Amino acid sequence: MLEKLLEIKDLSVVYHTDEAHVYAVNAINLEIGARETIGLVGETGAGKTTTALAILRLLPEKTGHITQGEILFKGEDLLKKSKREMRGIRGAHISMIFQDPMTSLNPTITVGDQIYESLLIHNYEGKPRDELYKRVDELLELVGIPARRRKDYPHQFSGGMKQRVVISIALACQPQLLIADEPTTALDVTIQAQVLAMMYDLKEKLQTSMIMITHDLGVVAQTCDKVAIMYAGEIIEFGLAEDIFESDQHHPYTTGLFGSIPDLDIEADRLNPIEGLMPDPTALPCGCKFHPRCKLCMEICKTTLPPQWHEGDHMISCHLYSREK
Amino acid sequence: MSRYILKRILICIPTLVAITFIIFTIMSYTPGDVTRMILGQEATPEAMKELAHQMGLDKPFFVRYANYMVHLLQGDMGVSYRSGQSVFLEIIHRFPITLKLAFGSMCIAIAVGLLLGILAAVKQYSILDFFGTALAMLLASVPYFWLGLMMILLFSLKLGLLPSMGSNTWVHFILPSITVCVGSTAAILRLTRTTMLETIRQDYIRTARAKGQTEGKIIFKHALKNALLPVITVIGIEFGSLLGGAVVVESVFSLNGVGSLLLQAIRLKDTPQVTGCAVFLAFFFMMIMLAVDILYAYIDPRIKARYQNS
Ligand SMILES: Nc1ncnc2c1ncn2[C@@H]1O[C@H](COP(=O)(O)OP(=O)(O)OP(=O)(O)O)[C@@H](O)[C@H]1O
Ligand code: SF4
Ligand SMILES: [Mg+2]
Numbered sequence: 001m002l003e004k005l006l007e008i009k010d011l012s013v014v015y016h017t018d019e020a021h022v023y024a025v026n027a028i029n030l031e032i033g034a035r036e037t038i039g040l041v042g043e044t045g046a047g048k049t050t051t052a053l054a055i056l057r058l059l060p061e062k063t064g065h066i067t068q069g070e071i072l073f074k075g076e077d078l079l080k081k082s083k084r085e086m087r088g089i090r091g092a093h094i095s096m097i098f099q100d101p102m103t104s105l106n107p108t109i110t111v112g113d114q115i116y117e118s119l120l121i122h123n124y125e126g127k128p129r130d131e132l133y134k135r136v137d138e139l140l141e142l143v144g145i146p147a148r149r150r151k152d153y154p155h156q157f158s159g160g161m162k163q164r165v166v167i168s169i170a171l172a173c174q175p176q177l178l179i180a181d182e183p184t185t186a187l188d189v190t191i192q193a194q195v196l197a198m199m200y201d202l203k204e205k206l207q208t209s210m211i212m213i214t215h216d217l218g219v220v221a222q223t224c225d226k227v228a229i230m231y232a233g234e235i236i237e238f239g240l241a242e243d244i245f246e247s248d249q250h251h252p253y254t255t256g257l258f259g260s261i262p263d264l265d266i267e268a269d270r271l272n273p274i275e276g277l278m279p280d281p282t283a284l285p286c287g288c289k290f291h292p293r294c295k296l297c298m299e300i301c302k303t304t305l306p307p308q309w310h311e312g313d314h315m316i317s318c319h320l321y322s323r324e325k
Numbered sequence: 326m327s328r329y330i331l332k333r334i335l336i337c338i339p340t341l342v343a344i345t346f347i348i349f350t351i352m353s354y355t356p357g358d359v360t361r362m363i364l365g366q367e368a369t370p371e372a373m374k375e376l377a378h379q380m381g382l383d384k385p386f387f388v389r390y391a392n393y394m395v396h397l398l399q400g401d402m403g404v405s406y407r408s409g410q411s412v413f414l415e416i417i418h419r420f421p422i423t424l425k426l427a428f429g430s431m432c433i434a435i436a437v438g439l440l441l442g443i444l445a446a447v448k449q450y451s452i453l454d455f456f457g458t459a460l461a462m463l464l465a466s467v468p469y470f471w472l473g474l475m476m477i478l479l480f481s482l483k484l485g486l487l488p489s490m491g492s493n494t495w496v497h498f499i500l501p502s503i504t505v506c507v508g509s510t511a512a513i514l515r516l517t518r519t520t521m522l523e524t525i526r527q528d529y530i531r532t533a534r535a536k537g538q539t540e541g542k543i544i545f546k547h548a549l550k551n552a553l554l555p556v557i558t559v560i561g562i563e564f565g566s567l568l569g570g571a572v573v574v575e576s577v578f579s580l581n582g583v584g585s586l587l588l589q590a591i592r593l594k595d596t597p598q599v600t601g602c603a604v605f606l607a608f609f610f611m612m613i614m615l616a617v618d619i620l621y622a623y624i625d626p627r628i629k630a631r632y633q634n635s
Contacts, residue, residue: 058534091537098535103528108550108625118536153626169536 004072005209006032006055006177011069013050013059013233020282024050026233027068032177037203037210039220039241041257042230045278048213049099051230052179055211056096057086073177092122095170096179100186101163105154111165112136112150118172139168143198160191167199174206181213196222217257221245226313229254232279232289239314251316252294288319296320326622329632330615337611341604345397348603349390352596359406359594380406393600402604403597407590412601416583420605422492423582426575427567429498430506434567435560438510442517442556447544449522457514465511469570473504473577490579501578505570509563516559517552524552554625561617565610 013025025047032038040048053059055071057078071078073094078086098104105114112133119132137147143164154162163183170178183199184192200223203210212223220227220241227244229237229251237244237251244254256274276293279285285292291301301319309321359382360373377383381392396403402412445457480500481489491497524530525548533547572584579585583602590598622629 056535058531087537087539089537090535096535098528098532100528104532106529106533106547106551107627109547117533117538121537155627155630166532169532 003034004031005034005036005074006030007070007072008051008055009070009072011051011054011071012067013047013054014065014067015050015060015063016065017063022281023284024233024281025054026284028230028233028235030228030235030238032209032211034176035207035209036226037212037224039224039227040211040213040230041215041217041220041227043215043278045281046230047233047281048230049181050233052096052181052211052213055179056090056094057081058090058096088122091118091170091175092173093175094177094179095173095175097163097166097170097181097183099182101159101166102186104166105162107154110151110153111157112140112152115139115165115169115172118169122173135172139172140165142171142202143168159187160195163187163195164198167195167202171202171206171208175208177209177211178203179211179213182215183212184219185214185216199223229257232284233281234289234317235315236290236317237315240312243312243314247314249311249314249316249321251290251318252296252320253290256293288317326629326632330619333615333618337608340611341607342394344607345394345600345604346390348600349393349596350386352594352599353386353389355594357594359596362593363406393597397604402601405590405598406595407593407598412597413605415586415598416601416605419581419583419586422580423568423571423575423584425492425495425498426501426505426571426580426582427564429495429502430504430509430567430570431560431564433502434506434509434513434563437506438513439517439556442514443521443544443549445514445518446521446525454518457518461511461514461518463511464507465515467507469504469507469573470577472507473501473574476500476504477577492580492582497578497580501574501580504577505567505574508570509560509567512559512563513556517556520552520555521548524548527551550624554621557617557620557624561614564613568606568610 008028008030010027010029011025012023012027015022015024028051030038030040030051040051042048050059050064053064054066055073055078059066066079069079073089078089081089105111109117115136116132119135123132133150136150140147140150145161145164145168149156154165157165163186167183180199184195187195196219199210202208210223212219214220224241226240227238228235229244231253237254239247244250250258253274259274274293279289279292285302287303288294288297288301288306291297294301298319304319306317306319307322309316309318358373359380360376361368364372364376374383381389384392393403402416404410405412405415408415441457441460445454448454477489477500480487487500488497489500525544530543530547533543538547568584571582572587574580575582575584576588583606587599587602587606589595590602622632
């Protein structure tokens with residue numbers, strides 16, 4: 001059994017805006033072992049990015065509030081760390097790759113210097129400048145960019161190359177945990193596969209754990225050991241990749257997600273997306289959050305929170321399964 | 326890049342021609358007679374006619390204008406009606422004072438405007454932000470001449486701290502510089518706050534935070550450089566309004582700069598001197614704007630690339 005690297009316990013995040021309180025993440029639990037890759041899957045607005053930002057304590061200071069829970073990283077609660085201690089962890093122990101590579105690099109600083117900055121911030125051994133720049137070259141080559149392009153600016157790079165630079169920034173200090181927030185959605189389909197494959201190789205080589213945030217089940221199937229399905233700020237199903245992709249037992253929402261992937265084998269007139277919309281996170285429904293869209297909804301679902309059903313690592317939060325047992 | 330600069334300098338020429346034409350027209354068709362100004366109230370009509378003939382004032386407007394332009398394009402701004410001295414030399418002689426005033430007030434405007442603008446943005450909705458925004462509004466609405474007079478009343482007459490006239494030492498420039506800079510300070514403050522607020526919401530700022538960078542470095546290394554671009558343009562434009570403000574403020578504080586020279590020349594209908602001053606100030610302003618563009622390219626690599634390609 002792999003030791004636990006990150007444990008999220010009962011975490012809730014609320015955004016307080018002028019108009020309303022947005023309940024973005026609601027009492028989620030998640031564990032990540034060393035060298036594991038976990039897929040965090042869900043529709044837009046499910047609270048995936050919010051979860052990731054909460055781990056790094058990068059939620060917008062005035063609006064985003066963690067209202068309960070613990071985030072244990074190697075046994076220590078990140079929520080109890082000082083700002084200074086958190087800065088020591090960001091980039092060095094936990095790194096994040098953001099959704100859009102087009103905007104995540106500073107347009108007025110060369111890519112080399114942006115990688116160098118990461119190294120410099122955590123240069124506790126006081127390595128000399130040349131050595132750090134040599135490492136910048138190595139990192140660029142590692143992600144498949146010729147080192148001579150170190151002095152180029154982000155606008156001279158394509159989207160895929162920018163994302164490679166972002167990845168090399170994230171990996172610069174060899175973090176134990178990498179959070180990749182939809183690293184490929186902004187890229188061309190052909191480049192998506194390349195970048196994903198590269199990320200996977202690097203992660204294996206550097207023995208990094210990874211949280212792969214995506215709404216693409218194909219990406220999850222390619223890269224993840226375990227999968228967490230998120231809906232309206234809750235993790236409604238969790239399991240090993242086999243549990244999610246091969247088992248017959250699923251949360252109705254997960255079944256719906258699979259249904260929305262066009263299947264070439266089955267003759268279908270149209271795609272089969274889940275009807276309805278994600279509930280408004282400022283006014284979440286009672287009971288099971290999915291009940292307004294669920295075809296199998298029962299009376300109890302409308303009033304009572306569904307219990308968690310477990311079988312091995314597989315967890316489903318739905319009344320259907322508690323009935324069976 | 327150097328081709329771009331040359332192109333920009335050549336573009337100045339039509340602008341300058343337009344400026345001279347407008348000023349020449351205004352000076353020609355406003356009432357008042359130079360010959361009377363020179364010869365005094367007692368002058369006989371014959372003497373005035375004689376002088377007008379000597380000065381070429383009896384020729385048609387277009388001939389006079391063409392004449393002036395031919396000389397100007399050869400670098401000759403003519404001689405002042407009032408003093409008989411070269412217009413250019415008179416300007417050059419007085420320019421250092423205007424320049425000191427403009428630079429002094431620009432420095433204050435940039436220092437105060439940038440600093441308060443950054444603080445207001447970083448501490449949005451705080452007391453500081455409120456104070457900065459209120460100050461900007463107040464400064465933007467104060468007229469120069471009124472503020473100048475009030476400051477003379479307070480600091481020179483009441484408190485006796487600072488001189489109200491003259492230009493011998495830098496102390497003499499304190500009150501006039503503060504007076505001229507208020508409008509520009511307000512403009513720079515407001516714009517810095519806005520662009521800074523926008524910049525600190527950008528994704529690359531979040532990337533920098535995710536690296537573990539400190540807030541100070543994030544503001545000054547990552548955000549400021551990007552937020553500065555629009556601010557620099559406004560600083561250039563404000564330089565123009567400073568030169569304009571100097572015209573008024575120089576006379577309030579009895580400074581012998583190009584501004585007071587211009588006012589004096591207008592009063593005497595000294596057309597070559599007025600046109601000369603205007604052309605000079607306009608050209609100076611255009612060079613500042615060119616410098617701003619070059620600075621832009623220096624800060625933003627994307628713009629530099631565009632210049633090099635064109
Ligand atoms: N700064 C914010 N202020 C207020 N509400 C926010 C803020 N950021 C996110 N939200 C809300 O919180 C909820 C969760 O957002 P989040 O960005 O975590 O979703 P996501 O799962 O990452 O979606 P996507 O796939 O679109 O990236 C959404 O309803 C969103 O509108
Ligand atoms: S708890 Fe009820 S409403 Fe929710 S998913 Fe299960 S069956 Fe559907
Ligand atoms: Mg997101």
